[in-house]
Amino acid sequence: MDPAQVSTVATAFTNHYYTTFSTDRNQLLPLYRDQSMLTFEGQQFQGANKIIEKLASLPFQKVQHQISTIDAQPNFNGIFVCVTGALQVDEDAPQRFAQAFQLIPEGTSYYVLNDIFRLNYG
Amino acid sequence: MDPAQVSTVATAFTNHYYTTFSTDRNQLLPLYRDQSMLTFEGQQFQGANKIIEKLASLPFQKVQHQISTIDAQPNFNGIFVCVTGALQVDEDAPQRFAQAFQLIPEGTSYYVLNDIFRLNYG
Numbered sequence: 001m002d003p004a005q006v007s008t009v010a011t012a013f014t015n016h017y018y019t020t021f022s023t024d025r026n027q028l029l030p031l032y033r034d035q036s037m038l039t040f041e042g043q044q045f046q047g048a049n050k051i052i053e054k055l056a057s058l059p060f061q062k063v064q065h066q067i068s069t070i071d072a073q074p075n076f077n078g079i080f081v082c083v084t085g086a087l088q089v090d091e092d093a094p095q096r097f098a099q100a101f102q103l104i105p106e107g108t109s110y111y112v113l114n115d116i117f118r119l120n121y122g
Numbered sequence: 123m124d125p126a127q128v129s130t131v132a133t134a135f136t137n138h139y140y141t142t143f144s145t146d147r148n149q150l151l152p153l154y155r156d157q158s159m160l161t162f163e164g165q166q167f168q169g170a171n172k173i174i175e176k177l178a179s180l181p182f183q184k185v186q187h188q189i190s191t192i193d194a195q196p197n198f199n200g201i202f203v204c205v206t207g208a209l210q211v212d213e214d215a216p217q218r219f220a221q222a223f224q225l226i227p228e229g230t231s232y233y234v235l236n237d238i239f240r241l242n243y244g
Contacts, residue, residue, distance in 0.1 A: 039194075068242075069240055071161045072161075073161060073166075073236045075199070075236050076226075077198050082220070082222045082240065084240050084242050096218065100202070114202040116202070116204040118193065120218050120242045
């Protein structure tokens with residue numbers, strides 16, 4: 001896969017993911033499948049419904065992500081993406097985070113097979 | 123793959139990787155293959171030799187990693203690992219980092235197909 005295309009997919013995915021996360025976390029459902037996995041601050045979830053249930057239950061009203069870096073590489077099955085940035089929850093101070101995804105092509109789009117999220121304590 | 127086994131492999135790999143990194147970065151060569159990719163602070167390298175050349179050229183004498191978290195998930199081809207922690211270079215103040223790896227099984231061991239490293243500026 002052409003490196004420019006990998007980078008374009010990773011950037012489009014990342015922008016879509018965090019915009020949707022801020023607007024309505026339930027709308028992230030179409031990005032996951034039954035075999036998808038989320039590790040959120042060390043807690044493991046498998047399957048689109050369980051993942052969205054977790055994300056939707058996070059106890060804040062407002063969340064805003066500020067992306068610092070998006071790095072991506074192709075691999076045998078799709079695209080490996082790592083994001084770093086800061087997120088602000090309600091009126092709290094911003095916190096650094098890192099999140100990595102394995103994206104798998106499906107038709108003309110991609111779904112998330114692996115998703116690992118960590119706050120990166122300063 | 124059994125989740126306990128995924129976690130065991132990820133922890134053993136991570137400990138081996140950072141111990142070797144601190145001792146002699148050239149000894150990381152056997153972990154990479156021709157198809158391996160490293161994105162180091164946004165710079166891309168492909169192939170074991172180019173990756174090790176980059177790592178060996180990093181301009182410090184001493185480096186010590188303090189691992190905070192190791193998260194891992196199985197996927198179609200191997201194991202997806204994300205590490206966060208702090209690293210200290212020479213006598214500088216520690217800096218937070220995040221690093222993600224895709225490990226691919228080969229014989230009784232694993233090699234690194236994807237490797238993305240980022241300092242996570244506080």
